[in-house]
Amino acid sequence: MSTLPAARRRPRDVVLRLLVVAALVIDAVVHFQLAPGYQLAAPGGIGQGNLFRLEAAAALLAGLYVLVRGSRPAYAAALLVAGSAFVMVLLYRYVDIPAMGPIPSMYEPVWFFEKSLSTVAEGVGAALAAAGLFRQRRGSRRRR
Numbered sequence: 001m002s003t004l005p006a007a008r009r010r011p012r013d014v015v016l017r018l019l020v021v022a023a024l025v026i027d028a029v030v031h032f033q034l035a036p037g038y039q040l041a042a043p044g045g046i047g048q049g050n051l052f053r054l055e056a057a058a059a060l061l062a063g064l065y066v067l068v069r070g071s072r073p074a075y076a077a078a079l080l081v082a083g084s085a086f087v088m089v090l091l092y093r094y095v096d097i098p099a100m101g102p103i104p105s106m107y108e109p110v111w112f113f114e115k116s117l118s119t120v121a122e123g124v125g126a127a128l129a130a131a132g133l134f135r136q137r138r139g140s141r142r143r144r
Contacts, residue, residue: 023125024063
């Protein structure tokens with residue numbers, strides 16, 4: 001007998017979890033691949049490359065959490081990671097924000113394949129995580 005509630009074992013819920021995880025993995029892989037090149041601008045400081053590595057690690061952890069638990073907190077973590085990455089890439093694409101303390105200026109007014117891929121994965125991942133969060137909320141109301 002499975003330890004997961006029946007609501008988390010339904011095929012569509014499993015597919016939703018796997019899609020959220022896939023989006024977060026795509027986000028993480030792209031950020032890990034791009035990090036070394038972006039770190040060259042600030043080899044001794046925080047640098048954008050290290051921020052990319054942190055984003056990738058957060059995406060992997062959130063993806064693992066969703067994969068293992070599929071709970072409201074897991075979907076909330078996935079929404080936070082994917083949603084914040086999506087907002088930031090759009091912000092730094094269209095707005096030239098200067099460096100703030102240890103955070104470098106990351107303005108980059110161009111689109112290229114990897115950036116587009118991660119942006120789509122982040123946006124889709126955030127939307128799917130929000131759907132998962134909503135489905136878990138609706139399911140918990142029914143059980144009461």
